[in-house]
Amino acid sequence: MDNSAPPLNSLVSVRHLSFSRGDKKIFDDISLDFERGKITAIMGPSGTGKTTLLKLIGGQLHPGQGSVTVDGQNVHLLRRAELYNLRKRIGMLFQSGALLTDMNVYDNVAFPLREHTHLSESMIRTLVLMKLQAVGLRGARKLMPNELSGGMARRIALARAIALDPMMILYDEPFTGQDPISMGALAHLIKSLNNTLGLTSIIVSHDVHETLLIADYIYVISEGKIVGHGTTAAIRQSASPWIQQFMTGAADGPVPFHYPAKDYIDDLLSSGKRY
């Protein structure tokens, strides 16, 4: 992964990226490539900065070092207008859905179309109904976001994310907190949208089972480093203890169960201090 030139077919390439929050290093010199037309998953324990990585790719955060290139453009060197133009071609599905709570489902999906195009209302109606049909929620168009279940909210947000026919969708923990049925429905949707619309998908997730079902290529991140990467089949068979711990869900291993602390016995015996 140290080759500096990205492979020809990668839509997004991250090079020697470092990012810190205060004194804490979130990423330490990582490089990743996301191939066009494929579903690439970034997996790792919670708190490893997977969402941060998506925000770096989307240009919402600036890296300490390194670069992120999306479709040949260095995201962090773009001017504001250029960045916004790039973002029109990127859909992002937030963990919470991030639907606008003062609008109903229909208006939420129509929102990007109304903001960025000059289409007539009848054209917008056709497009919105098509997008809602794609996620199976055409019948829910009059509901308000607070009337939706978590899974429905995410599917609506997905319909909104594809409203402008993007080239790429970033998924932030799409499966978290979903019941098995909506998890399956979402996994199926992500896969079929990717294939029928010719998208490139980046999924950040710690749900091993669903992610392995749909991903073409996987990166496993832990403590700011890439601890393993490969095709889904290769990851399944990997001998790396990091990956094995993550895949099998063992409580202790290379990722320790305990948050760093001083010695337990010493800590119990040291009296006089409150903490």
Add this chain to the structure above:
Amino acid sequence: MIDNLQNLGAQTRASFNKLGRGTFFLLQTLSGTLSVLLRPRLLVNQLYSVGVLSFLIITISGLFVGMVLGLQGYYTLSRFGAEETLGVMVAASLVRELGPVVSALLFAGRAGSALTAEIGLMKATEQLSGMEMMAVDPMKRIIAPRFWAGCISMPLLAALFSAVGIIGGQLVGSGLLGVDEGAYWSQMQAKLDFQDDIVNGILKSIVFGFITSWIALFEGYDAIPTSEGVSRATTRTVVNSAFSILGLDFILTALMFGDH
């Protein structure tokens, strides 16, 4: 001792830092003005929720403040046999001071806190972030219309407050206590100066509207995106707005009426 000094230093730095962020926020908001003009619909919606929905609290409070002024003014003025000037006293107090100040305080409590909570929750639920990723600038789409709605509503609400207050004073003064109705209005008409009293009062309320909207929106935008963070930000909006309104009122009064 050293600890205390360090704390003081850290706090001072934090407040300057916040002042800087606030100023930057204001500049970004002002740069979104053009897009508000291009999409008046967004402004109208906000004028409704910021201004029109504050109508009731302003009207009722104005009425009661005016009635109290009528009572208090009458008792004091009648000792000197000057109860005929009740109208001047009520109107001058309202137009110069109480109208702009009290309506701004009420506005901060009613509309300002609502704005902070709304923006803070939009931040907490990733709606602002989501908009940015949809290439929609939240400063232009969300913040700027609310800011201008606040700036426009405030002087109108203050004028309403004063007008209703004057009627309240008249209800008590002439209706209850027997001040001559003609004297109430004609004295007011003769003694109140358009430039000195009315224009200065309007200027005050414009300044208060500006500062209250700025504080409310910035606190929401700068809130820590948790339920506790939003609740603290809402409190800060009301407290900081109140301080700013009262402090600025003193400065503005000194500047406007200082040479009399």
